[in-house]
Amino acid sequence: MLVQEIMKTEVITLPQNATIANALQLLQDHRIRHIPIVNDNNEVIGIVSDRDVRDASPSVLLKNDSIEQNELENEIKMIMTTPVITIHPLDFVEEIARVFYDKEIACLPVVNKNKLVGIVTEKDMLYTLIQLTGITVQSSVIEVKVPDVPGIIPEVAAIFGKRKVNIASVLVYPFKDDPNYKILVFRIQTMNPLPFIQDLRNAGYKLMWPNNIPEPKV
Structure with missing residues (x-):
């Protein structure tokens, strides 16, 4: 699956000279957590999260309205994160999941020819991975321990095929620390x-699952 299949193409953005107040308003109005900051050519030059805006906003303990207003009128470029990690529409979703994990980030702008074309959030990624497991369809799970040899997946799948059942998904993972299985x-x-x-x-x-169903007595 490619990034272009899961990315959101309607992206809320701001220029770097927008104010923190502008960002705060957009975050609240659209119920989003990240805003890419772009230049006049729609190139990503930074990104701002709801946490960045919250940290830059005056404490609720402060009662001075003038202080609060002054803080919120600061330009967004003062708090944006730069440079920004971006991805391409033709990147594989599975590889992008690794980027989310390794970099511990929650949002990735999607760029094509240096232009912003979409955005993928950790929520989008989690939902996609859930779909890839096939858990969204009514089904049963069977886990089988097999030798790690070429052709083993179609060999086992053929057993299901003999009974004409649809396979919603197939996942593969190592057997503990044994590379032979x-x-x-x-x-x-x-x-x-x-x-x-x-x-x-x-x-x-x-x-391996289900492993608590006894074999029928002969």
Whole structure:
């Protein structure tokens, strides 16, 4: 999946000479948490978060209206973060998730040919990853321990195919610290996984989940 498929294209922006009061108003009106700061060519030169604005605003303990007004009239360039980490519309979502994690950020502007074209937030990313797991469809989960060899995924998937069930998603993760094995997580569109569980056992595969269903007595 590409960034262009999940990014928001209607982006609220401000110029660097806008005031903190302007930013505060936009954050409240649009219920957003980040505002990219752009120049006249729509190039991203900074970014401001709701926390930046909150930290720059006068304390509620101060009762002096003139102080509060003066603080809020400061230009946004005084508090914006720069340079800004940006991404491209053709970047892969899975790789961008790593950027969010590694950089501990909550928002990434999307830039094409140096122009701002969209924005992706951590909430957008989390929702996308939830969709990729297939959890949004009615389904059952089966986890299978398999040897880490080429062709193992279609081999196991063929067992589900014999019963004509749709596979909503397939995830792969390592088996503890053993590089010789991995775990395949199949989400299949049925509420009765028992026949598939037995098929996998008959084929010699070890189930990690569900692993509390006893085999039928012969």
